[in-house]
Structure formats: structure tokens, C-alpha cells
Amino acid sequence: MGETSYRFPHRGLTTASALNRVDLQMIADRAREHLSRNRETDKKHPSLKGLTVINLFFEASTRTLASFEIAAKRLGADVVNFSAGNASLKKGESLADTAETLAAMRPDILVVRHQSPCAAGFFQNTTGVATVNAGDGAHEHPTQALLDLFTLEEHFGDLGGRRIAIVGDILHSRVARSNVALLSLMNAEVRLCGPASLLPADADRWGASVFHDLDTGLEDCDAVMVLRLQRERMSAGFIPSSREYAALYGVNHDRLDAAKPECIVLHPGPMNRGVEITSALADDPDRSVILDQVEAGVAVRMAVLELIAGRGPQEVVL
Amino acid sequence: MSLSTLITGARVVDPASGSQFEGDVLIEDGVIAAIGPALSTSGAEIVEAEGAMLAPALIDLRARANEPGSAGTEMLDHTLRAAAAAGVGTLVLSPASGSGIARPEDVEVVTSRALTAPVRLLAAGLTHTASGDMAEAGLMLRAGAAYIGEGSGQIADMRFLRNLLSYVSAFDAWVSLRPEEPSLADGTIAHESSMSVRLGLPVRPALSERLGVERLAALGELTGARILLDRLTTSDGIEALKAARKRGLEMAASVPLTHLLFNEVDMGALDPAFRLDPPLRAEADRAALLAALANGLVDVIVSDHMPVAAELKANPFSDAPAGSANLEALIPALCTLDADGQLPLFAGLKALTSGPAELLGLEQGRMEEGAPADLILFDPSAPVIYGKDGLYSPSPSAFSGRRLQGRVLKTWVEGAMVYAHHAE
Numbered sequence: 001m002g003e004t005s006y007r008f009p010h011r012g013l014t015t016a017s018a019l020n021r022v023d024l025q026m027i028a029d030r031a032r033e034h035l036s037r038n039r040e041t042d043k044k045h046p047s048l049k050g051l052t053v054i055n056l057f058f059e060a061s062t063r064t065l066a067s068f069e070i071a072a073k074r075l076g077a078d079v080v081n082f083s084a085g086n087a088s089l090k091k092g093e094s095l096a097d098t099a100e101t102l103a104a105m106r107p108d109i110l111v112v113r114h115q116s117p118c119a120a121g122f123f124q125n126t127t128g129v130a131t132v133n134a135g136d137g138a139h140e141h142p143t144q145a146l147l148d149l150f151t152l153e154e155h156f157g158d159l160g161g162r163r164i165a166i167v168g169d170i171l172h173s174r175v176a177r178s179n180v181a182l183l184s185l186m187n188a189e190v191r192l193c194g195p196a197s198l199l200p201a202d203a204d205r206w207g208a209s210v211f212h213d214l215d216t217g218l219e220d221c222d223a224v225m226v227l228r229l230q231r232e233r234m235s236a237g238f239i240p241s242s243r244e245y246a247a248l249y250g251v252n253h254d255r256l257d258a259a260k261p262e263c264i265v266l267h268p269g270p271m272n273r274g275v276e277i278t279s280a281l282a283d284d285p286d287r288s289v290i291l292d293q294v295e296a297g298v299a300v301r302m303a304v305l306e307l308i309a310g311r312g313p314q315e316v317v318l
Numbered sequence: 319m320s321l322s323t324l325i326t327g328a329r330v331v332d333p334a335s336g337s338q339f340e341g342d343v344l345i346e347d348g349v350i351a352a353i354g355p356a357l358s359t360s361g362a363e364i365v366e367a368e369g370a371m372l373a374p375a376l377i378d379l380r381a382r383a384n385e386p387g388s389a390g391t392e393m394l395d396h397t398l399r400a401a402a403a404a405g406v407g408t409l410v411l412s413p414a415s416g417s418g419i420a421r422p423e424d425v426e427v428v429t430s431r432a433l434t435a436p437v438r439l440l441a442a443g444l445t446h447t448a449s450g451d452m453a454e455a456g457l458m459l460r461a462g463a464a465y466i467g468e469g470s471g472q473i474a475d476m477r478f479l480r481n482l483l484s485y486v487s488a489f490d491a492w493v494s495l496r497p498e499e500p501s502l503a504d505g506t507i508a509h510e511s512s513m514s515v516r517l518g519l520p521v522r523p524a525l526s527e528r529l530g531v532e533r534l535a536a537l538g539e540l541t542g543a544r545i546l547l548d549r550l551t552t553s554d555g556i557e558a559l560k561a562a563r564k565r566g567l568e569m570a571a572s573v574p575l576t577h578l579l580f581n582e583v584d585m586g587a588l589d590p591a592f593r594l595d596p597p598l599r600a601e602a603d604r605a606a607l608l609a610a611l612a613n614g615l616v617d618v619i620v621s622d623h624m625p626v627a628a629e630l631k632a633n634p635f636s637d638a639p640a641g642s643a644n645l646e647a648l649i650p651a652l653c654t655l656d657a658d659g660q661l662p663l664f665a666g667l668k669a670l671t672s673g674p675a676e677l678l679g680l681e682q683g684r685m686e687e688g689a690p691a692d693l694i695l696f697d698p699s700a701p702v703i704y705g706k707d708g709l710y711s712p713s714p715s716a717f718s719g720r721r722l723q724g725r726v727l728k729t730w731v732e733g734a735m736v737y738a739h740h741a742e
Contacts, residue, residue, distance in 0.1 A: 197485040201540070212488030237452050237478045239485060244454040 008307045008314045014121040014133045016142040016178040021185060022316065028150055030303035030312050031296065038074070038299055045302075046076025047311045051108040056123075057083040057134070058114040063269055063294065064134050064144075068111045071301035075311075077109075095119070096126050103127035109309060112136070130308045132301075138172045144268055145178035147300040149186065151293045152223055155264060160187040165217050165259075166208075167251060168227030168276055169198040171238075175227060175268045180206050193217030194227075194249060197238045214249050214258075221259040225266045226251050229276045242275045252278040256287070264289050322346040323733065324359055328367035328695065332685035333374065334672035336664050343372060345691040348733035353687055367695055370727055373667055374683050375407025375692035376648055377674040379464070379572060380442075380494075380548070380620035382641070386427040387417025392625035392713045394431060397645070400710035402436040402737040404645040405726040406621075407692035408674075408682060409437050413444040413494075414469035420444040422457040429462050436736040437729075438682070438692070440464040442494065445473065445482055452478070455486050464678055467494030467548060470595075472530070474500040476537075483543035492570065492677065494546040496596075497530025497555060507636055509582050509597045517588065519636065522597060524552040531558035538567055546677070547571040549622060551596045553606035560615060570677055572618035573607045573669075575644050576716050578661065579651055580604075584716075590631045590638035591716045608655070612665045617677060619669040621645050625713035643713035646704075651717070653698040653724025663698065691733040700725040 006022050013019075019027075037045060053072040057065050065081065072079045093101075099122070102110070110127070112120040113134040120133030120140075135141040149159075156162055164183055170176045170192050183190045190208035192199060204210045211217030218224060229245055239245055256263055265281060267290045273279045282288050306312030323345040330353060331338045342357040343350060383397045384390035401409045411428055413419050419428065419441050428441035442465050443458035455466045466486055473479050473495070486493050506522035508514035514521050531547060535558070538545045550556060550571050562569050576594055581601045585592040592598060610616040624641030631638045652666035675683030682692040702725055704717040729737035 195485050196488040196541070197481040234451065237475075238481050240452040240454040240456070244457050247460075248456045 004318050005315050006318050008312070011308055011310070012124045012130045012132065013142050013304055013308060014124055014131060015140050016145045017181040019182070019185075022318070024146075024149065024182065024185070026313070026316055027146060027300065027303045027307065028153060030306065031150055031299040034299035034302040035296065038295070043074050044076065045074060047306050048072065048075035048077035048309060051077045051309060051311075052106065053077045053079050053109045053111060053305065054102055054107045055079065055081045055111045055134075056102070056113070057081070058112075058119075059135065061113055061134070064113065067294070067297045068132075068134060068301055071298050071305055072109075074298070075302055075305060077305070080107075095122065099123050099126040103129050109305060132304060132308065135174050137174065138177070139174055140178045141174040142178050143297070143301050143304060144175050145182045146304065147293055147297040148179055148225065148266055148268070149182050150296045150300050151266065151289050154292070154296070155289060156222065158186075159183065161189065162222040163189045163191065163220055164223045164225065165191040165193050165221045166225045166227065167193045167214065167217065167249060169229055169233060170194050170203060170227070171198045171200050172230065172233070173227050179225065180208050184208070191217050191221070195239050195245075198233065214251070214255055216258075218255060218258040221263050223264050223266060224251060224256070224259065226277045228268065228270065229272055242272070246275050250274075250276055250278065252281050253284070256281070263287070266290065266293055269294070322351070322359060322362040323365060323730070323735075324357060324362040325365045325367050325372055325693070325695065326357075328370060328372035330685060331371055331373045331664070331667065333664050333668035334684050343693070345693070345730065345733045348691055350685070350687055350689050350691050350693075353685065365695075365728070370695050370697050372693060372695050374671040374685055374689075375694045375729055375731060376405050376670040377408040377680065377683050378406045378621045378623070378645070378648070378670065379410045379618055379674045379677070380412045381409055381623035381645060382412045382625065383415045384625055385416040385431070386419065386424050389416070390625060391627045392643070392711060396711055397623070397625065398435045398437060398439065400623075400643070400645045402729050402731075403710050403726060404621075404648050405694035405696060405729050406645060406648065407437055407694070407729065407731045408440065408680065410440045410442055410464045413442045413467045415441070418444055418448065418469055419458070419463070420447045420453045422454055422461040425458050425461040425463050437731050442467050444469050445493070446478075452482055452485065455482075455491070456489055459489050459491050465492040465494050465546065467546075468496055472496055472498045472500045472503065476533075480537060480541060483537050483541040483545070487541050487543040490544070492544045492546045494548045495534055496548040497527050497534055497550065498596075499526045499529040502526035502529070507593065507597060507640075508585065509599045511582060511600055513582055513586060517586075524554040524599070524603070527552045527596070528554035528558045531555050531562065535562035535565070535567055535569060538562075538569055539565070545569050549574045549596060549620065550607065550610075550616065551577045551599050552603045556606045556610045556615065559610075563615065570617045571615070572620045573611065573616050574620055574622040575648060575651055576622065576642060577604060577607055578611075578619070578655060580716060588635040590633060590635050591642060591714055591718060593635050593638045593640050594642060594716065595640035608661045611661055611669055617669065617673045619666065621648055623711070625711060628712075628714050631714045642716040643709075643711040644715060644717065645711060646709050647715065647717040647722070649694070649696050649726050650702050650704060650722035650724040653696075654722045656698070657723055691730055693730040694726055695728040696724060696726045698724050
């Protein structure tokens with residue numbers, strides 16, 4: 001016969017670099033099905049029926065939490081949310097105790113957002129419960145990178161040879177770290193562009209090229225991923241002011257002249273309009289795929305939840 | 319009015335190449351059109367040099383003015399006329415000028431003043447704002463700032479300094495930083511030596527400067543920033559620079575004019591005119607600075623012109639503000655050092671012409687055909703008593719009353735004569 005099959009091996013997703021190209025293909029194929037079903041009136045696909053998902057958000061979030069909650073609910077799971085404001089997360093117990101207590105309630109999936117790098121992995125290792133990293137400090141945000149990749153592939157098809165710039169505060173960005181891993185795996189040419197004080201000293205060893213001048217960085221790009229600029233970067237002395245940032249690193253139609261004419265713009269949100277991106281560009285239907293990203297987010301997270309729970313199309317013939 | 323000027327019979331010097339010859343220079347349309355023996359042209363205004371020296375006009379990377387913002391007794395107009403009379407064709411206002419050049423708008427104020435200035439006027443931008451945030455270095459450089467630098471007082475926060483150097487490195491601009499260990503330097507007014515200790519002055523050890531150079535070298539290595547060591551004054555500092563250069567670091571350094579002529583003994587009588595920052599050092603330090611200039615280790619001499627109101631200087635040494643008006647002493651000081659065999663005139667001129675020009679990428683500062691006609695004619699052997707015939711800067715100077723030699727006769731900027739000395 002000569003045919004081999006591959007089973008999705010992951011029972012959790014704490015880092016994007018754990019995924020190979022086949023994994024990505026399986027997630028994307030499944031997400032595409034969910035994406036079209038999500039546009040129907042009946043969005044229910046109860047593949048996670050009977051399973052319990054706990055969304056554990058130690059750091060404030062609206063869009064990521066909503067996206068995970070909707071994804072799990074459409075799949076028929078029982079969903080419980082704990083978020084930063086929740087007193088139960090602030091009782092002074094160790095994170096290991098919190099993890100074990102929750103695990104004793106027999107959830108099937110934990111979705112964890114935490115301010116400490118590698119916190120999601122800590123939950124998975126402590127409890128053995130399938131854990132999805134919804135952002136851990138400046139470390140990783142794998143589902144964001146997956147939805148970015150999905151959006152890009154829906155637009156371009158194969159990303160091999162496509163030039164993609166990630167612009168902004170790379171130093172503090174988990175989105176950038178996860179994206180560099182996945183985009184490089186898909187053989188895209190990744191460029192990192194931002195103020196030198198917001199780029200890690202060894203970023204050129206990430207397999208991406210580094211630029212401090214936006215016009216040079218955007219040259220002939222197929223896509224630009226604009227990162228959110230946190231206000232506290234100014235008071236912490238990393239960069240002077242949002243005015244200077246907007247003037248030097250803010251992406252707008254004029255700056256995009258350096259890129260390919262059909263270059264698209266992504267942003268993980270929430271946006272500082274007028275700082276890292278102009279409103280005109282963010283709202284330009286010919287350029288901006290920002291709302292496509294949000295829509296893809298639910299579908300991609302549905303696919304991830306199903307596959308790590310062993311309830312999706314787990315096998316593929318190579 | 320004639321658009322061309324022919325300067326005849328000059329000793330033409332080019333500090334960049336070290337060449338010197340008798341000859342003529344033709345200025346046309348603001349540039350040096352021809353250099354050579356026995357040039358002739360019709361319709362040009364003739365200036366007979368009568369054997370005086372003709373050199374590129376000086377470029378001073380550090381002069382404090384009392385503007386923009388609050389003006390003191392010395393107005394910017396005074397400073398600019400002093401510059402023209404001093405043979406300075408390009409004057410860079412230090413970042414702490416006036417109320418501080420901390421925003422692109424402040425740079426623009428200086429740039430607009432430059433339109434009516436007799437000499438080329440540039441501004442340097444501050445590293446940080448009054449509230450301690452990083453200043454808008456990118457926008458200031460875009461507005462024309464010559465470099466970014468500290469004001470008075472050193473940045474103690476290493477993390478801030480690292481971020482700043484990293485950030486500015488992207489713009490390929492120089493960051494001028496005074497090498498000093500703030501915890502050793504703050505509150506001191508004199509160089510640490512047996513003499514100053516006996517005088518009961520709070521003293522700053524040379525170690526402070528050495529540690530400053532070493533930490534900036536380390537930060538430069540990490541961030542790739544182009545660091546201009548602002549006003550080295552000690553032999554320890556020079557040694558630390560030498561070590562950094564040996565490691566291949568791109569660091570430049572300036573020395574202040576005052577410290578080439580004076581040492582702590584000049585300060586010994588506690589005349590407030592010699593209250594300077596950094597303080598005057600030992601004779602061995604002065605010798606080390608001169609040697610570093612002669613061998614090219616140090617790139618730049620700065621006037622460190624600092625107009626202090628006379629009434630503020632009329633206080634005991636420790637209470638008088640630091641600073642001295644030095645612009646008009648530049649050429650007399652260089653000529654005197656040369657005549658005394660302490661520093662060859664070419665080395666001194668180089669550090670005030672092609673040295674700073676190369677640093678900032680300026681076209682002027684060279685005696686070359688096609689270069690901007692920023693020129694000075696000076697008599698290197700004319701005896702002067704500093705200030706006796708009056709000065710354009712009304713501010714107190716450490717050079718006052720000093721017997722020197724060397725007088726600027728004429729200054730041209732972009733081909734236009736902006737100063738001519740009139741004998742009494």
C-alpha cells in the first residue's frame with residue numbers, strides 16, 4: 001500500500017514550536033470546516049459534549065477569553081471561567097495548589113492565561129490535564145499564532161517565500177515569539193522591525209531578519225503584522241513617547257508604499273488607533289484582515305480544543 | 319556685490335591632510351572653487367592675506383547658549399557673534415542650552431534662529447526630558463539635531479542608559495555622554511589631589527571618569543551605539559579610552575579647551591573663573607590630553623563655552639556656578655600651545671575642523687576644492703591679552719587677562735565674510 005497515517009499526538013498546546021507542519025495542516029483543515037459552520041445559523045457541533053473546559057485567566061482579557069469560551073460552547077463543552085478579578089485566584093495559595101485543586105474537579109481541558117512565562121506548561125506538568133496556553137507573559141501565545149497563520153494562508157495559500165514583517169514591541173511580545181516559530185516552519189521570510197530598545201539583543205538568531213527602520217523593514221512585504229504598543233513602555237524608559245513611536249514606527253498607507261501593492265495588515269488587538277496603526281489603515285477593507293483574524297480565532301480554537309481532546313479528526317493519511 | 323572672493327598670498331593649511339603651502343584660494347558661490355598658487359580671476363573681490371594662515375573655519379561641537387527659552391545676560395546673538403569672531407563657522411549648541419533642547423520643537427526653534435545667524439547653527443538634543451523620560455531622540459534627529467547628549471548631571475540608571483543607547487543606535491547618531499560615576503562625582507567641585515584636599519574642597523577622583531569610560535564602553539559593546547565621550551579630562555579616562563579602542567569599539571572622545579591650558583594650580587587661588595565642570599585636573603592629566611590629541615586618540619576639542627552671569631561668578635569658589643566663556647579663546651589657545659611646543663597647530667586645528675566634521679558627517683571643515691567655503695584667516699603669532707580689546711561674549715572667562723598669541727583676522731561662512739578684525 002505504501003500509505004502511512006499520522007495521529008495528532010498532542011494532548012495540550014503550551015508552545016507553538018511543539019507543532020509540525022502536519023499538525024498545522026490538520027488544525028487548519030478542521031478550522032476551515034468550523035469557520036464555515038460558524039457562519040450558519042446552527043453553529044453547534046457538539047464534539048466536546050460531556051467534557052469540561054476551565055478558562056483560567058490570571059491576566060485580564062476580553063477577546064481571547066470570549067473566543068475560547070465561544071469555541072468550547074459551540075463544541076458543546078461545559079465551560080467555567082475564572083478571571084483575574086475573581087477572588088478565588090487571589091487567596092495566596094501557591095499556583096501548584098490552585099492547579100491541583102482545579103484538577104481534582106476533573107476538568108478535561110484547562111485554558112490558561114498567566115503573566116509568568118511558561119505558566120501554562122507549569123499547569124500541564126502539575127496536573128496532567130490537557131492545557132492550552134492562552135498567553136503566558138512574554139513567552140508564547142500559540143493559538144494567536146495559529147489564527148494568524150490561518151488568516152494568512154486563507155489569503156495567500158502556501159506561505160513559502162512570502163515576506164512577512166512583524167512590527168513593534170518584539171521584546172515583550174508573546175504573539176511575536178509564537179508567530180516567528182510557525183511562520184518560519186512554513187518557510188515564510190520573517191522580518192522583525194521595531195525600536196532597537198524593544199527588540200531582544202539576539203533576535204537575529206530567531207531565524208528572522210531584524211530592522212530598526214520601518215521603511216526598510218516593510219520593503220516588498222506580503223503582509224505586516226502590527227503589534228500593540230503597551231503604554232507602560234514609555235514610562236519604563238524603553239521609548240520616548242507615543243508621538244515619536246507613531247511617527248517612526250506607526251504603520252499607515254504611506255509607509256505601506258514600501259511593501260508589495262497587495263500587502264495585507266494584521267493586528268492581534270486591541271489596537272491603539274493613531275499609535276501603531278492609523279484608523280484609515282485598520283479600517284481599510286482592501287488591506288486590513290483584522291476582523292478576519294478575530295473570526296478565524298474562534299474556528300482555530302475549536303479545532304485545537306477538539307484535537308487535543310482527541311475528539312476531532314485525529315488521523316490523517318500522509 | 320561680488321559672488322566670488324580671491325584670497326591671495328595665504329599660508330593655506332589643511333588640517334585633515336596636514337599639508338601647508340603658500341597660495342591662493344578662490345571662493346565662488348559659497349564653495350572653495352580653486353586652491354593653488356597664483357590664481358587669477360576677473361571680477362572677484364581680492365583679499366590679500368599677507369602671509370596669514372588660511373584654514374577651514376572651526377566646528378565647535380559643544381557651546382552652551384542661554385536660549386532657547388530663558389535668556390541670561392549673554393543672548394544667543396552675543397554667542398553667535400563671539401563664534402564668528404572666534405573663527406567658528408559651525409556652532410553646535412549643547413543639549414542643556416537655555417531651558418534645555420528636549421523636544422523636536424526646541425530643535426526647530428534653534429533651526430529657525432539659524433536662518434539669521436552669522437555662522438552655521440545646530441542644536442544637540444537632550445537624552446531625557448525634565449520628567450526623566452527618554453526624550454524624543456528620533457524626532458529631534460529628524461528635525462536636524464546634530465547629536466543626542468546629556469544635560470548637566472549624569473544618567474545614573476543603567477537600565478535607562480542601556481535602553482537609550484539601544485534606541486538611538488537605530489538612528490546611527492552619536493550619543494554624547496559625560497563619563498562619570500555619579501555616586502563619586504555628585505556634589506564635588508574639585509579634582510581629588512593633595513592640593514585640593516588641603517583646600518578643604520569636596521573632591522572628585524579621576525577614578526570616577528575612568529569608571530565612567532569603562533561602563534560606557536561596555537554599554538557601547540552591548541548596544542552597538544556610537545558613544546561620544548564628552549569632555550575627557552583625566553589621564554585615567556584616556557587610558558580607559560585606549561583600552562576600549564584596542565577592543566575595536568567605535569567610541570569618539572572630546573576634550574575641553576580649558577583643560578588643555580590650565581591645571582589645578584590655576585584653580586589654586588580659588589578664583590571662581592576657574593570653577594569648571596569637570597574640574598581642572600593635575601598637570602599629568604593635562605599632558606595626557608595633549609598627547610592624546612597629538613596621536614589622534616581624541617577626535618575633538620570643544621570650547622565648552624558656558625555663559626555664566628558675572629554676578630553669579632562674584633561668589634566664593636564653591637558657590638560660583640561652574641563654567642567659562644571660551645569661544646573667543648579657541649584660536650589664541652591653539653596658537654599658544656603650538657608656540658610653546660605643547661601641541662602642534664595642525665593637531666589642534668584638526669580636532670576643531672575635520673575631526674568633528676567626520677564625526678557628524680559634515681561637508682565643511684576641509685580645505686578642498688568643492689567643499690563649503692567656511693574659512694578663517696588668522697595670524698598665529700599676534701600677541702594678545704585675552705579680553706583686553708573687548709570680546710563679543712560678555713560672560714566671565716577663565717582666559718581673561720591671560721597672555722596668549724594668535725588672532726582671527728577674518729571668518730567666512732559659505733563664502734560670506736561674517737567677521738573681520740579691525741585693528742585699533
